[in-house]
Amino acid sequence: MSTQTQFLKISANTRISTIIRANPAAIEVIASINKHFEKLRNPILRKVLASRVTIADAARIGGTKVEVFFDKLKSLGFVSDRVGEGTKISAPSSQPAFPPLGITLDVRETLQAGQDPFKEIITAAEKLSKNQSMLIINTFEPVPLYAVLRKKGFTHYTDQTEENLVHTYFYRTDKPENNAISGPDFLNSFERLQQQYQHSLIEIDVRNLEMPQPMMNILEALFKLTPEQALFVYHCRIPQYLLQELTARGFAFAIAEPGPDEVRLLIYKIPDHELHNC
Incomplete structure (x- = not known):
C-alpha cells in the first residue's frame, strides 16, 4: 500500500525537491516517466538538481508534458491546481528589504556559450559594499552559489517571475563563515x-x-x-x-x-x- 500525500497542490512551477520532500515515493514515480529522470535515484544528483528544477523544467528536459507529471503523481495524493502552465509564474508573496542594487550580472549568454560565470560572480561579490545588493540574472536558480556566498557573509532572495527567467539578489548580512575542511589536496601533488x-x-x-x-x-x-x-x-x-x-x-x-x-x-x-x- 502506497503512502499518499494529503492533497498537496502542485503546479508546473513546483520544484521537484518540494514534491520529494512531501513524499519520497515520488522519486520512483518520476523516475518511471522518462529515462532522463532515472538520475533522481542517485542521491547525490538528486540533492544537487531537484532543488533547482521545476515540473515544467523537467518536462522540457524529458520532452514530455507537465500533464504527464500531474497524472503520475495523482496516485500519491498530489493534486494539480493547473496554475503556472503558461509563461507567467506567480511572484513570491513577500520580498525582504535589502540594499539598493549596486551590480547586475546577466550570465545567460555566458552559460549558453558553455562558459562558467563563477569567477565573474565572485569577483563582483567581493567588490560589493555593505549597502549594496547584487542581481544575478539566470535561467535557473543558482543553488550552488548560495553556499559559496553564504561563507562570504551573503544572504539571498530569489524571484522567478517568468519561465526560464530567474532573478537572484545577494547582499551582505553576516560575517563570513569559517570552512572546517579544505577541498583541494595541498599535501599531495x-x-x-x-x-x-x-x-x-x-x-x-x-x-x-x-x-x-x-x-x-x-x-x-x-x-x-x-x-x-x-x-x-x-x-x-x-x-x-x-x-x-x-x-x-x-x-x-x-x-x-x-x-x-x-x-x-x-x-x-x-x-x-x-x-x-x-
Missing part, C-alpha cells in the same frame, strides 16, 4: 596522487558536454566510486560549482592544467578518520 591510485583510477571525459552535463556526469561517477578508487576527469575548465559540492560531500581533489583549456581533476573520498580530524 597531482602526480603523487595519480601514482597512488594508478591501479584504481576511473576515467571520464566531459570536455565536449554542454552544461550542466559535466557536473551531472562527474557526480554520478563519484556515486559509484569505491573507497579504494579515484576519479580522473578530463575537463576544459576548472568547475568551480562542482568543487564546492565536492568539499561539502567529503571529497578531496587535485587539479592540473597541462595546457590552455586543458584541466585534469583527480577526485577521491576523504577517509572518515581524516574527515573527523579536520
